[in-house]
Amino acid sequence: MGKKATSREVAERAGVSQSAVSRVFGNGAAVSREMDAKVRWAAAELGYRPNVLARAMKSGDSRIIGLVVAYLENYFYNEAFEKLSIALQTRGYHVMMFMASQTAGNVDTVMEEILDYQVDGIILASVELSSKLAEQCKLADVPVVLFNRGQDRSDISSVTSDNRAGGRKVAELFVRAGMTRPGYIAGWEEASTQRDREKGFREGLNAAGVSLFAREVGNYDFKTAQEAARRLFAVPPHERPDSVFVANDHMAFAVMDVLRYELDLRLPNDVSLVGYDDVPLASWAAYDLTTVRQRIVTMVDETVTILIDQIEQSERSARRIHIDGPLILRSSAKVPDAWKN
Amino acid sequence: MGKKATSREVAERAGVSQSAVSRVFGNGAAVSREMDAKVRWAAAELGYRPNVLARAMKSGDSRIIGLVVAYLENYFYNEAFEKLSIALQTRGYHVMMFMASQTAGNVDTVMEEILDYQVDGIILASVELSSKLAEQCKLADVPVVLFNRGQDRSDISSVTSDNRAGGRKVAELFVRAGMTRPGYIAGWEEASTQRDREKGFREGLNAAGVSLFAREVGNYDFKTAQEAARRLFAVPPHERPDSVFVANDHMAFAVMDVLRYELDLRLPNDVSLVGYDDVPLASWAAYDLTTVRQRIVTMVDETVTILIDQIEQSERSARRIHIDGPLILRSSAKVPDAWKN
DNA sequence: ATGAAAGCGCTAACAA
DNA sequence: TTGTTAGCGCTTTCAT
Numbered sequence: 001m002g003k004k005a006t007s008r009e010v011a012e013r014a015g016v017s018q019s020a021v022s023r024v025f026g027n028g029a030a031v032s033r034e035m036d037a038k039v040r041w042a043a044a045e046l047g048y049r050p051n052v053l054a055r056a057m058k059s060g061d062s063r064i065i066g067l068v069v070a071y072l073e074n075y076f077y078n079e080a081f082e083k084l085s086i087a088l089q090t091r092g093y094h095v096m097m098f099m100a101s102q103t104a105g106n107v108d109t110v111m112e113e114i115l116d117y118q119v120d121g122i123i124l125a126s127v128e129l130s131s132k133l134a135e136q137c138k139l140a141d142v143p144v145v146l147f148n149r150g151q152d153r154s155d156i157s158s159v160t161s162d163n164r165a166g167g168r169k170v171a172e173l174f175v176r177a178g179m180t181r182p183g184y185i186a187g188w189e190e191a192s193t194q195r196d197r198e199k200g201f202r203e204g205l206n207a208a209g210v211s212l213f214a215r216e217v218g219n220y221d222f223k224t225a226q227e228a229a230r231r232l233f234a235v236p237p238h239e240r241p242d243s244v245f246v247a248n249d250h251m252a253f254a255v256m257d258v259l260r261y262e263l264d265l266r267l268p269n270d271v272s273l274v275g276y277d278d279v280p281l282a283s284w285a286a287y288d289l290t291t292v293r294q295r296i297v298t299m300v301d302e303t304v305t306i307l308i309d310q311i312e313q314s315e316r317s318a319r320r321i322h323i324d325g326p327l328i329l330r331s332s333a334k335v336p337d338a339w340k341n
Numbered sequence: 342m343g344k345k346a347t348s349r350e351v352a353e354r355a356g357v358s359q360s361a362v363s364r365v366f367g368n369g370a371a372v373s374r375e376m377d378a379k380v381r382w383a384a385a386e387l388g389y390r391p392n393v394l395a396r397a398m399k400s401g402d403s404r405i406i407g408l409v410v411a412y413l414e415n416y417f418y419n420e421a422f423e424k425l426s427i428a429l430q431t432r433g434y435h436v437m438m439f440m441a442s443q444t445a446g447n448v449d450t451v452m453e454e455i456l457d458y459q460v461d462g463i464i465l466a467s468v469e470l471s472s473k474l475a476e477q478c479k480l481a482d483v484p485v486v487l488f489n490r491g492q493d494r495s496d497i498s499s500v501t502s503d504n505r506a507g508g509r510k511v512a513e514l515f516v517r518a519g520m521t522r523p524g525y526i527a528g529w530e531e532a533s534t535q536r537d538r539e540k541g542f543r544e545g546l547n548a549a550g551v552s553l554f555a556r557e558v559g560n561y562d563f564k565t566a567q568e569a570a571r572r573l574f575a576v577p578p579h580e581r582p583d584s585v586f587v588a589n590d591h592m593a594f595a596v597m598d599v600l601r602y603e604l605d606l607r608l609p610n611d612v613s614l615v616g617y618d619d620v621p622l623a624s625w626a627a628y629d630l631t632t633v634r635q636r637i638v639t640m641v642d643e644t645v646t647i648l649i650d651q652i653e654q655s656e657r658s659a660r661r662i663h664i665d666g667p668l669i670l671r672s673s674a675k676v677p678d679a680w681k682n
Numbered sequence: 683a684t685g686a687a688a689g690c691g692c693t694a695a696c697a698a
Numbered sequence: 699t700t701g702t703t704a705g706c707g708c709t710t711t712c713a714t
Contacts, residue, residue, distance in 0.1 A: 347690090347691060347692090348691065348692065349691075349692095359691090359692085360692095360693080360694085362692095363691095363692065363693060363694090364693090367692090367693070367694095368693095370694095391691085391692075392690090392691055392692070394690095394691085394692090395690075395691035395692040395693090396691080396692055396693075397692090398690090398691080398692070398693095399691085399692050399693045399694080400692085400693065400694090
């Protein structure tokens with residue numbers, strides 16, 4: 001009673017054929033009430049559970065989803081992974097994690113490892129899709145969904161928030177609140193989220209005849225963002241931005257620390273600061289950050305739905321979803337009078 | 342050229358036997374230089390990579406590690422998971438995530454799912470080990486390591502920080518700084534981390550003849566901790582604690598928000614506050630929290646080493662590791678004069 | 683409704 | 699050193 005029981009052993013115990021056991025535990029096969037009872041009894045006796053790997057070999061379905069991750073520093077992904085895992089688990093799939101950070105091998109290497117496990121599907125989170133990578137996925141014929149990243153190809157699905165619309169909302173907030181010297185701290189320049197948020201922000205400003213006053217790059221990294229903030233404000237007071245849009249919350253916290261504790265500025269009176277994501281921390285009193293919410297539950301639902309449709313119904317058409325998220329007004333940015341109440 | 346190539350196809354292409362292919366890609370088998378070249382060429386042609394699942398079926402080694410997780414709210418686990426994943430990936434294993442939260446099924450259910458995947462080993466993170474669960478693990482004969490949780494059994498390995506010593510350090514800080522009314526906000530009462538931290542804290546106070554002045558339970562939850570803080574201070578000023586040890590950083594941030602922004606208290610002048618974990622956020626200027634560091638890199642290394650030893654060398658003896666972590670002095674708690682410089 | 687038999691892609695004796 | 703062969707535990711025809 002130490003090791004795992006096989007279907008063959010259960011069959012012996014129940015005095016039936018091995019295929020009968022397979023049928024009882026398998027999908028909708030025709031089994032008599034009697035047979036079912038006998039088999040289940042024997043299985044319970046032996047603590048039998050089907051071997052998923054063996055099943056996978058035969059059927060070709062591993063029920064494993066590969067989740068490729070590059071950037072875990074941002075707390076946005078915490079919640080996303082937890083929810084993705086749970087959603088997939090509920091549907092009978094399980095998540096295998098593949099870190100694509102520099103120390104653990106680049107994305108291409110990781111993709112090979114993933115395919116070795118015969119995964120049924122792949123979710124790429126915070127990973128840019130190189131054309132080479134896209135080819136690999138096509139070639140392996142495994143459904144892929146990009147989570148929180150967009151791409152240009154029309155043949156691969158992606159789920160993002162509506163980053164461009166989000167950027168425009170921030171611009172509108174600044175403009176309506178009378179800001180005239182809006183600054184921007186960019187994320188990693190290769191990231192579609194970065195590009196789209198900036199594009200929307202600039203569009204919004206331009207539409208109102210306001211132009212971007214200053215720009216630095218924070219690379220979605222805490223320390224880099226601190227330095228960006230220092231550079232942005234290392235000028236005489238009247239040459240400073242009166243408002244800053246930071247490409248994600250994680251960097252916005254870094255910027256806020258610099259503004260408040262190094263430069264002794266008051267928010268929102270001296271500067272209006274806005275982030276993007278609405279991670280839990282943004283609502284904590286110490287930061288209370290105005291930000292654009294990413295509707296994480298919806299994003300996860302869409303991701304899982306698309307992926308499972310592609311796996312189970314071999315739905316071929318790629319979908320590209322943009323989920324609109326509200327601007328959450330808190331105390332780090334001035335609110336236009338017209339918006340109050 | 343769409344689907345995956347098999348070793349058989351590679352063999353055909355190379356004009357050799359299928360087992361030759363297996364040998365080339367497998368472990369240290371005897372293969373001639375010539376053979377190796379032929380096979381690798383054919384494999385490259387076809388984009389062949391061995392099927393890990395098939396290998397697992399035969400050899401019994403899936404090279405999958407099941408990671409069971411209950412509590413992802415605490416940012417301590419972010420970093421832990423990332424590092425665990427990378428460390429295992431580097432050694433040729435991959436992590437499959439199993440959420441044991443309430444919505445996704447309890448721990449027992451999850452354990453069955455894990456075993457279905459024929460995992461080579463299991464890491465339980467922030468999961469208490471019931472005796473039933475322990476039995477299941479023994480029965481399945483799969484190596485298990487508890488990460489950041491201890492347990493009473495001597496036959497299962499665990500890696501934790503030295504929580505008791507940590508608690509004592511905090512007590513010593515308070516005592517030396519002249520605190521006379523130390524409070525404690527507990528984590529989830531069932532958690533070994535909670536019990537050990539409190540035990541050490543009480544020991545340290547008692548040794549100095551100081552007794553615990555007040556205690557509330559925060560359950561390792563942000564909101565619950567806020568409420569605990571409110572209760573702790575909902576008394577006339579002279580009946581308030583002059584110092585509070587909170588069982589982890591995550592709750593300490595909640596407490597700090599309440600103290601500073603609801604009760605308008607100053608840290609460390611009105612109250613000394615100390616947390617546990619030293620998550621990145623603890624060093625950010627907005628919190629600057631005095632705390633006990635968990636040496637996460639060491640914890641991860643130990644966990645991986647123990648697990649892999651048990652898997653690969655079938656090392657049977659369980660190890661229980663306690664890793665000492667330093668008290669990190671920041672501005673949220675008064676520092677004894679004697680400790681300054 | 684049930685059983686027998688053929689493999690999924692691989693590894694590991696065993697033979698040559 | 700290489701090829702042949704027998705499975706790992708399961709699903710799935712194909713008979714019965």
